[in-house]
Amino acid sequence: MKNILLVEDQGIVRQGLKMMIEQDKTLNVSAEAENGLQAINQMQSHAIDVIIMDIRMPEMNGLEATRIIKKQWPLVKILILTTFNDDEYALQALKEGANGFLLKTSQGEKLIQSIHSCLKGGMSLQDEVAAKVVPKLLSHQKDPQQIPPLTERELSITQLVGKGRTNKEIAGELHLSIGTVKNHLTQILQKLELRDRTQLAIYAVKNDIA
Structure with missing residues (x-):
């Protein structure tokens, strides 16, 4: 059983994600947080395998939280899940150590697949995001x-x-x-x-x- 930390400021969205994720019997949402600061606190008291992280949240956003968490817990996988199809957000998230970047428009099956891909050491990028991010990377x-x-x-x-x-x-x-x-x-x-x-x-x- 792999433990998931949900970091999302909207309670209804967290509840929906929890129900969706736990349809996979190998995944368990063992902790939740409303912002980056709470996520860091949860990491100190829970053994987490994967973090599902939103970007825009009060007090501390997902990018800053990703940077801090990856520094303190480098082995934990972080999958960004956001409504913002922004290539700069995606580039910054990957730079801070995120293991994937998905949009909330994704199907539940895609989210589950991405979680398992992260656990195996892979990197998941939403197709629309990859289409904008990869050319930028190649331009260097x-x-x-x-x-x-x-x-x-x-x-x-x-x-x-x-x-x-x-x-x-x-x-x-x-x-x-x-x-x-x-x-x-x-x-x-x-x-x-x-x-x-x-x-x-x-x-x-x-x-x-x-």
Whole structure:
């Protein structure tokens, strides 16, 4: 059973999301919050696997909360769920470490799929958002002088991360153990001075590695 923290300032929306999510018997909404500050407090008293985070909320917005939570609890997955189809919001959310960006117009099935994708190490982007965000990422030309040297194996893994593959999928494609993939990822993140695989995925796209 995976524990979910719902961060949404509208009670009716939280209630609907809770009912929707818990239709999947492997997911449990174990905590709720009305804003970013409450979310941080809930993290201190609950073991959370995935946070469903709105952006515009009183006291502390979702982007600021994502930044703080990812710094203190880097392993927790954060899926942004918002009404705002704004590419700048999406770019900022990914920069702060979010593992996905969905719109509230999504179907319940898409939300459940995205939660499971995040849990497996994937990154979910709403199609309409990806259509605007990916070209912006691609518009940044790579500078070979600024890219630390990666081995051929590390480049292959980085490329697959950029394509949204999970550790298990990478291991299968490259005929490696999952443990070996994790070790390579640790080395890659250290070399590139990146925080997590979401930042690595963005790095891969921006530098034409994916």
